[in-house]
Amino acid sequence: MADNKGDQKSQEKSGSGQGDPGPSVKDPEVYEALRDDGASKEKAARIANASAAQGRSEVGRKGGEHGDYEDWTAEDLRHRAGDLGIEGRSSMSKSELIDALRHH
Numbered sequence: 001m002a003d004n005k006g007d008q009k010s011q012e013k014s015g016s017g018q019g020d021p022g023p024s025v026k027d028p029e030v031y032e033a034l035r036d037d038g039a040s041k042e043k044a045a046r047i048a049n050a051s052a053a054q055g056r057s058e059v060g061r062k063g064g065e066h067g068d069y070e071d072w073t074a075e076d077l078r079h080r081a082g083d084l085g086i087e088g089r090s091s092m093s094k095s096e097l098i099d100a101l102r103h104h
Contacts, residue, residue: 027051040104069098077101 021041025031027048034044069077077097081089086100 021045021048025049038103043104069101 021028021031021035021044025045025048030051031044031048034047035041039047072080074094074097077094078089078092081092081097081101084101084104086104089097089100092100
């Protein structure tokens with residue numbers, strides 16, 4: 001018989017909708033929905049924890065604080081990408097930077 005524990009652990013860590021996201025995530029339902037929609041683990045955890053603390057309606061109303069990325073300069077986008085640790089940003093075009101930031 002094969003031991004499938006390693007396979008199960010890798011599935012749980014992948015964020016594929018299976019497994020527990022961990023004790024630091026306060027609203028696992030919101031976290032999983034965001035991950036299923038393509039949000040990064042960091043972004044999903046941040047929003048899930050905010051919704052647990054403030055209520056889902058309040059977090060949904062808040063919205064973003066910055067304008068559209070299309071209105072930013074390429075230099076500003078590169079700085080933001082650097083803040084988030086996105087690699088390869090120095091050679092990216094403005095549209096590539098926007099895509100990388102949205103899907104980080």
